[in-house]
Amino acid sequence: MRTINFTVNGSPCAVSCPPAKTLLDVLREDLKLTASKECCGKGECGSCSVLLNGEVVCSCLILAGQVENQEIVTCEGVGLTSNMDVIQESFVVEGATQCGYCTPGIIVSARAFLNGIDYVPSTDQIKTALGGNLCRCTGYTKIIKAIQTAAEKEKKIIGNVTT
Incomplete structure (x- = not known):
């Protein structure tokens, strides 16, 4: 010990x-x-x-x-239920949680990814960022959408132009 x-x-x-x-x-x-x-x-x-x-x-x-x-x-x-991060809120809104077993790990990875960028990422960029996270329930469509939604809300960027 x-x-x-x-x-x-x-x-x-x-x-x-x-x-x-x-x-x-x-x-x-x-x-x-x-x-x-x-x-x-x-x-x-x-x-x-x-x-x-x-x-x-x-x-x-x-x-x-x-x-x-x-x-x-x-x-x-x-973030917690009482004070969710934008990525967690986006997972709920987009229905990206599925069974929920992998969700915490994906949220942590998505948060790290979004911390490092200032734009709305492409599907391929998100797939690369989540390369170490497996979800057995889905084809990742809702997860990718949730991350893009969070980026849009957080970054307030459309394409590569700040609004």
């Missing part, structure tokens, strides 16, 4: 756990942040995606000892 100090969703925290415990298990079991889901356990599906210092990572592949003094953002940190 070791005390690991890091920041989660803007709040400092200290967790006493084995350093080899996965970040996903720390988030779900120790911190009760259950949006991130374990699906494949191999970093292939993206259901457990979180931001580590602003970069999308699969929390099933990150060990607790690796996040000492690091910044983690989960889907709960993107």
